[in-house]
Amino acid sequence: MNQIHPLAYVHPEAQLGSGNVIGPFCYIDRDVIIGDNNVFQNSVTINQGARIGNGNEVLAGASLSTKPQDLKFQGEITTCQIGDNNSIRENVTISRGTASKGTTIVGNNNLLMENMHIAHDCVVGNGCIIGNSTKFAGEVTVDDFAIISAVVLCHQFCHIGSYVMIQGGSRFSQDIPPFIIAGKEPIRYAGINLIGLRRRGFSAETIQNIHEAYRIIYQGNLTRADAIQQIKEVLPQSPEIQYIIDFVENSQRGIIK
Numbered sequence: 001m002n003q004i005h006p007l008a009y010v011h012p013e014a015q016l017g018s019g020n021v022i023g024p025f026c027y028i029d030r031d032v033i034i035g036d037n038n039v040f041q042n043s044v045t046i047n048q049g050a051r052i053g054n055g056n057e058v059l060a061g062a063s064l065s066t067k068p069q070d071l072k073f074q075g076e077i078t079t080c081q082i083g084d085n086n087s088i089r090e091n092v093t094i095s096r097g098t099a100s101k102g103t104t105i106v107g108n109n110n111l112l113m114e115n116m117h118i119a120h121d122c123v124v125g126n127g128c129i130i131g132n133s134t135k136f137a138g139e140v141t142v143d144d145f146a147i148i149s150a151v152v153l154c155h156q157f158c159h160i161g162s163y164v165m166i167q168g169g170s171r172f173s174q175d176i177p178p179f180i181i182a183g184k185e186p187i188r189y190a191g192i193n194l195i196g197l198r199r200r201g202f203s204a205e206t207i208q209n210i211h212e213a214y215r216i217i218y219q220g221n222l223t224r225a226d227a228i229q230q231i232k233e234v235l236p237q238s239p240e241i242q243y244i245i246d247f248v249e250n251s252q253r254g255i256i257k
Helices: 194-199 204-219 224-234 239-250
Strands: 050-052 063-066 079-082 093-095 103-106 180-183 188-192
Touching: 050 063, 063 079, 079 093, 093 103, 188 194, 188 204, 194 204, 204 224, 204 239, 224 239
Parallel strands: 050 079, 063 093, 079 103
Antiparallel strands: 180 188
């Protein structure tokens, strides 16, 4: 059974699982599917196209699956998919997709802090922490376990790798490769995320190989292609090294300096 406050509105066509708590002044629109055991505190808006999993907590003023802030949007039917066990804090806004990709995706076990924004067609992985008032433009991809501090501005189409830490107040329009710290002004590579990798259980050997890969990329005075070739030749193959290689080779906007 769901607990729906008498001052909340749930559209009769919305589909709700069980065990949900819907607080006062919440608004749940049509074409919404919600799983089990979610908590929506007061004044949460769930717009059409929302697909929400289980065990999420959404705090006051959040608005999920909002109309995209994209002038090319013509009212096409799109979705916003949110997974399980996310903490979505006050005044967070997440837009639904456009015809470009059709959906915006937020995975599982993320902490989205107060007043941050995820624009249309973004993909946010699992286990990410995204700070207060950080803003993602359209079609940004954030891989798993990224930590993005407060008031960060991310240009559209950027790709943020796993296990990064991005300094508060940063702004960028290029990709941020995995396992690193990025910061300063203008934003640049500031070493590998050593403490974060240790906390996540990476071995000393793996961390050393990651460090060596980025030494080649950032300190070797090589072109990106030559740096990748040298990494392939001198470092032992591993999932982490292959991830770095693939990320750099497939970067559409180029990686930060």
